[in-house]
Amino acid sequence: MKHAQVKEAATAPFNDQRNPFGAFSLGSETHHAATIPDAVRRCRWIAVDINASGFGLYFVSPSAERARLVACFDSDYPSTAVATKFISGANGEDVVRQSRISTAPRWWADDGIAGSRRVLQSLAWAEPTAPLAPGTNGIALPVHADRGQCGLVVFLGSEITLSDDTLCEIHARSFALFAAVARIRPGDTGRTRSISKRELECLKLTANGNTSEEIAKLLKLSVHTANQYLTQSTQKLNAVNRNQAVAKALRLGLIE
């Protein structure tokens, strides 16, 4: 009884209409067609909740060596904030590298105000990093979407108020936000539905290291037919060769 009350009280702020948790619940997830302006609005709500003056969402480019951040939007949307120029420049490299092995938030304080540094410093799980943009304070939250896309949601401001508890909450909301944004730019999924079961079977066997000859034997087809299935699926996935077709099929979740 008592527990139920406490639970209700704790859940109340999450059910607040402007809180994105509700919109990204399991049921609505697949149907929810978000747009970039929607995402900007959601991100602004999070920023308001922690008293941040700026924000931005960046994709981490998948290439390991060229650790780079690609801006999706920031608080000056549809234009681009000055901070973004620094963040997607060389300044982001260290954070990108760390985000490959850690999901811990990274903070920096470069505005020269002692009080604002203290707030970020007091966070138990956040790690300090070099300033992403000079003269700012901020916190970068690593986020990951279903198909392996990585990103950073960044909040800037000298008056950010955050506790360990709020940090968990806004990070969770940032994850949901990024998942929605990552679904908007899924690349080319339009024609993938027409791939036949047989073609997927061949792709899956290819992913498991089988050659066309082996696939033909396993599925009791001629080598020619197996190759044909693979060529067709490659075309349907808009890939240039089998390797890319296998990669795309895995990333799109067509095969496991």
Next chain:
Amino acid sequence: MSSSAALLQPDASGSRLTSRGDLTGFFMQLAADIGADSYMLVAIVHDQDRNDARIVSSNWIFDAIELIGKRLIANLALGPLTVAPGVRPKPLVAAHAPDAGALLTGEEARLLDVLGHAEIYSLRLNVGRQRLFVLFSAGEAGRIDLTALMKAQLKCCYALSSIPQLIAAASMQDPLSDRERECLFWVSEGKTTDEVAVILGVSSNTVNSYITHAIQKFAASNRAMAIATAIRSGII
């Protein structure tokens, strides 16, 4: 006060974990804070066609794991009830197994219920590019606090991020060097050896040797399989 308030307090012992013992302590405390009785931290290892669950840390009684079987645990972790951070979790209620569809047989559901896992939540954890799963369960339905659970999910990610070596050893390691990973990534984008050589500014022979090494490290039989293995384990 409330169970979520317990999450507020920074750990007295300092927040970083250093050992496997810390890991157990952290999860025991977290489970208690959200109203759960048990936890199980699982890494999924892809082996050809099969998914194997590797249990990193757990307070389930050993017999229970044996009885339930790792295949079922892998199915739970990879099943539709598992949620990413920020998504409202949905419980698997063992008593109403039909909810779970193909996930559980009636027999397995009864077994879980009897073993004190009446309600199970399965959460995906991201530790950098590594993915792990945690199952929180309680002996009776409705005891686990959802809001606290959603925050706890992030806390798990943070805690595991502080022990990357342990996590890498537990789940599949990323055995590739930066250069090998980069070559493999471009091949997965459909680039030929010559094209990758131009992109990276090295010779084709060097590119081939990086890719051969990557194939060997994955014990794969060709490029396609190496790419598949790397994507499945979240490396590229």
